[in-house]
Each structure stands twice: as structure tokens, then as C-alpha cells.
Amino acid sequence: MISAEPYVALSLVLLCLGLVGVMVRRNFITVLMSLELMFNAVNLNLIAFSFRLGDLAGQILAIFVITVAAAEAAIGLGLIIALVRLRDTVSLDEADLMRS
Amino acid sequence: MDFLIANFEAVLFYTVALAAVAGGIGVVTLKHPVHAALALLETFVMVAVLFVLRHAEFLAAVQVLVYAGGIMVLYLFAIMLVRFKGMRPDEVFLSGIAPLAILGGVLLGSFVAIGILLGTMATGEGGAAAMRAVGDELPGNTEAVGWVLYTTYLVPFEVVSVVLLVAMIGAIIFGRRDAELSKPGGEVKP
Numbered sequence: 440m441i442s443a444e445p446y447v448a449l450s451l452v453l454l455c456l457g458l459v460g461v462m463v464r465r466n467f468i469t470v471l472m473s474l475e476l477m478f479n480a481v482n483l484n485l486i487a488f489s490f491r492l493g494d495l496a497g498q499i500l501a502i503f504v505i506t507v508a509a510a511e512a513a514i515g516l517g518l519i520i521a522l523v524r525l526r527d528t529v530s531l532d533e534a535d536l537m538r539s
Numbered sequence: 540m541d542f543l544i545a546n547f548e549a550v551l552f553y554t555v556a557l558a559a560v561a562g563g564i565g566v567v568t569l570k571h572p573v574h575a576a577l578a579l580l581e582t583f584v585m586v587a588v589l590f591v592l593r594h595a596e597f598l599a600a601v602q603v604l605v606y607a608g609g610i611m612v613l614y615l616f617a618i619m620l621v622r623f624k625g626m627r628p629d630e631v632f633l634s635g636i637a638p639l640a641i642l643g644g645v646l647l648g649s650f651v652a653i654g655i656l657l658g659t660m661a662t663g664e665g666g667a668a669a670m671r672a673v674g675d676e677l678p679g680n681t682e683a684v685g686w687v688l689y690t691t692y693l694v695p696f697e698v699v700s701v702v703l704l705v706a707m708i709g710a711i712i713f714g715r716r717d718a719e720l721s722k723p724g725g726e727v728k729p
Contacts, residue, residue, distance in 0.1 A: 441549050446589065447655045449556045453563050453582070455648045460567040462640030468572045468617060472579045475610065476563050479586050482598075490593040493669035495687045498595050499695075502688065505598075505605055506699045510706030512610045516617040517713030523621050 446487035453480035467522060467529045471515045478508040552592060559585035572618045576611065583607045594670040597681040 453476055460473025482501045489497025519529060526533050543550060558581060565578025583606040590599035671680045688696055 441552055444655070445552060445556070446593065449559065449589075451648060451651050451655065452560055454651070455644050456560070456563040456567055458647060459640060459644050462643065463637045464567065466572065468614065468621070469566070469575050472566050472572075472575055472614065475579060475606075476566055476582060479582060479606075482602075483586055483589060486590055486593045486595045486598065489595065490670065495670065495683055496692075498598055498670075498684055499688055499692050501595070501598055502601065502684070503695060503699050505601060506703060509605060509610060510703055512613050513706050513710040514713070516613055517710040519617050520620060521713045529621055 443487045443491040447484055450480045450484040450487065453477070453483065465530050465532055467515075467519050467531050467534075470531060471512065471519075474511065474515075475508060478504055478511075548592065552589070555585045555588045555592075559589070573615070576614050576618065579614075580607055580611050583611070594680065596679075597684045 457473045457475075457477030457480060460476065461470050464470050464473065482504055485497040485501045485504070489495065489501075522534055523529060525536065562578045562580075562582035562585065566575050566582065569575045569578055583602060587599045587602040587607070590596075590602060668677060671677050671683045673683050673686045
């Protein structure tokens with residue numbers, strides 16, 4: 440039986456990887472994928488502490504996080520389609536429609 | 540062999556954790572979106588394995604069904620709908636704020652690591668029994684999660700369903716071909 444620390448450390452590594460992906464990449468689709476990576480890291484953290492504390496609330500919260508991630512994916516992919524229609528690119532640097 | 544049997548959980552955890560991190564590095568570094576999506580799929584499945592190791596069997600099933608089944612198909616659809624052939628290629632792989640981003644990542648990592656250290660010192664070790672208990676009985680993880688979800692967390696559950704409805708309406712509006720924003724000039728009129 441291994442303790443919660445390795446799980447939380449792995450969650451931290453995945454979260455930082457996702458953060459780097461969100462901030463460094465320019466491709467909109469890849470940025471959304473990095474966001475999913477961060478959601479997964481959060482879920483892993485919630486599950487690890489749910490087990491450690493013997494409380495099911497962490498698992499319920501993880502279900503809500505998965506729901507929000509699904510909503511985010513649907514909206515984000517709609518945004519990608521709209522951006523491609525407008526600018527013919529998926530580069531986030533070209534999404535400057537509100538800059539006059 | 541005896542070592543493997545005695546430390547099966549630890550060996551499994553570190554193997555799966557390495558695979559998950561490899562998938563994460565793939566998502567961040569691979570250039571082609573389909574390759575990144577496959578790396579992300581690997582991470583999803585590995586995280587599902589870790590959920591099983593932490594006695595969250597129901598969530599592991601949800602992870603595979605919703606993430607690996609639903610969200611991944613959505614991503615592949617988006618990659619398919621976005622034709623990369625006629626598109627201007629990305630001149631620069633990284634965005635301009637990359638050094639700032641790396642600094643921010645390191646700072647966040649140190650803060651969270653300190654938080655973990657303090658948190659793990661403060662809390663105790665739980666048990667597997669609590670993950671599948673309903674009252675005094677032990678029917679299973681799915682029953683326990685369902686019981687807590689539909690009693691204690693009923694109101695947040697209903698609110699989340701509204702969030703999904705709003706997201707669905709938003710996605711339909713963004714995806715409409717005759718929407719106001721798809722003018723040939725490419726500019727949005729206020």
C-alpha cells in the first residue's frame with residue numbers, strides 16, 4: 440500500500456505540464472488538450488485525497504470536474520471551428536478580433 | 540519475482556505514472572494535433588488505472604467512457620473538420636511569452652509542492668472501506684458514490700446539469716454556419 444504523496448506528486452507534474460502547454464503552445468487545439476491534462480491532474484489529486492481522508496466528497500467533486508471538462512471541450516471546439524471560419528487558422532495569436 | 544509480487548502496487552503505480560507523464564510530455568511537445576491527441580489518450584487511460592488503484596472504480600469507468608470515449612472523439616472531429624492543408628503553417632512553434640510561462644510554471648510548482656508538504660503532514664491515512672460504504676453496509680463504490688451524489692450533493696448535481704445545458708446551447712451557437720460572425724470579410728460587426 441503506497442501513500443498519497445506519490446499520487447499528489449504525479450498530479451503536480453501533470454498540472455505543470457498542462458500549464459506549460461497552455462501558456463507556451465500557439466495551436467488552439469493543443470492548448471485545449473493541455474487544459475484537459477490539467478483537469479486530469481486535478482482529478483487525480485481529488486481521488487488521492489478522497490482515499491487518504493476516507494471521504495467520498497473528493498470523488499463527487501471529480502465527477503463535477505469531468506462534467507465541466509466536457510462542457511469546456513464542447514465550447515472550445517466550437518470556438519476552434521468559429522476561429523477557422525473567420526481567420527483560416529488555429530493559431531491563438533491571430534485571435535485578435537476584439538483588438539481594434 | 541518475489542520483489543514484484545511483494546511490491547506489486549508500487550511497481551504498477553510507478554510504471555503507470557511514468558507512462559502518464561510521457562503522455563503529458565507528448566501532448567505539450569508533439570507538433571501534429573493527431574499525435575498530441577493520441578498522447579493525451581494514453582494519459583487518460585493511465586489516469587484511469589490510477590483511479591482503480593485508489594479504489595475509485597466508478598470514476599475509472601467514467602474516465603474511460605467520457606474522456607477516452609467522448610471528449611477524445613470530439614477532439615478528433617475538430618481536427619478532422621479543421622483542414623490543415625490549405626492553412627497557413629505556423630511559422631513559430633512557441634508563443635512569445637514562453638520564458639515567462641516557464642518561470643510561472645516553476646513558481647506554481649514550488650508553491651503547490653509546499654502546500655502538499657504541509658497538507659500531507661496535517662492529514663491522516665484513510666481506508667478502502669470508506670470508498671464503498673453506504674451506512675453500515677459495503678455494497679460497492681458505484682452504489683456509495685450514487686448514494687452520496689443523490690443525497691448530500693443533490694443541489695450541485697442539478698446545477699451542473701444546467702451548466703451542461705448552457706454549454707450545449709453555446710456550442711450550437713458557435714458552430715452555426717449562418718452565424719453573424721462568419722462574414723466573408725472576417726470582421727465582426729458590433
